[in-house]
Amino acid sequence: MRFVLLCLSLTLSATPSWSQESIGLAAPAEVKDSGLLQHILPRFSLKTGIRVIADDAGVMVLETAPPGDPVFARNDVIYHLRIEDNDRQTRFLEWLKSDIGKRTVESFAPADGGPYSASFDIAVVESGDIVEGDTQLGEELSMTHCGRCHVIGPRNRMNGLGSTPSFAVLRAMPDWSQRFEAFFALNPHPAFTQIDGLTPPFDPERPSPIHPVEITLDDLDAILAFVSRIDAADLGAPLKLQ
Structure with a gap:
């Protein structure tokens, strides 16, 4: 019995503490339809315990132009993430721009169309x-x-x-x-x-x-x-x- 309780305790301590409220992420139709969000969002949530869901009314917004931070590209289109001044949203942005986040994006293989890239050049605007x-x-x-x-x-x-x-x-x-x-x-x-x-x-x-x-x-x-x-x-x- 003590062994079972010990195993249960270790399992719970290794599981991320999930945030009570999810964060919505609005994205262009071509990104949602590609399946990328279904690939990256659960992996981010599993890693951090912060639940992010695809939501057209989300407070975080993925767009094809600034303002926002460039996070990944596909077919010569660079997608920018706009967030609010919020620690959990900042955590998601930093994860996308981290090495593990970039690898997660680039490991996704769309059923149709070209792959996503997390390495791209931004044209310099004076x-x-x-x-x-x-x-x-x-x-x-x-x-x-x-x-x-x-x-x-x-x-x-x-x-x-x-x-x-x-x-x-x-x-x-x-x-x-x-x-x-x-x-x-x-x-x-x-x-x-x-x-x-x-x-x-x-x-x-x-x-x-x-x-x-x-x-x-x-x-x-x-x-x-x-x-x-x-x-x-x-x-x-x-x-x-x-």
Whole structure:
């Protein structure tokens, strides 16, 4: 009987003490569908006793662009983890960036598509090019209004028009900020763009040919903040601008 109790005591002492409340992690559909979260989250929980679950309303958010810390990549897309000021969330981020966390990510073999990598290069963005603002709002506005024609990022990489440059290509241009700040005056945007308090109303005899883009100057600032943090496309030879 004493032997059984001793074994039970040793077993309990070797088992992580599970936190009462789980932490939700929101992730893009392509990450959830790949099965990566089902692979790494139980392993982290077993190691630390901190339970992390996939949850679209989670307080931790995995995104395809900053803000957040880059944690892994797949098919040239770098995923960033945004967390709150919380010890358990920080523990998860540090685990992902540790050697064992990286090995756990890279040991996952997706049924479809390429593997995940925890070793990648981040394009250096000059600090002077960073625009302060609500980058999350800027991304959503870009997807809603600009994603009809431009590829904004991985979320709509198959939806842009071939005749329009992606945001990553525009970001690689030395005058990218001027282009975005004055986009509403550059063809074909004037025909369907209205910025509150800045652009004149459409001529009643020449209405917008498509559903108009209607934003405010604050919205434009948010878009600029988002674009300033996009990794510029590697276009090889220097660009010849017209």
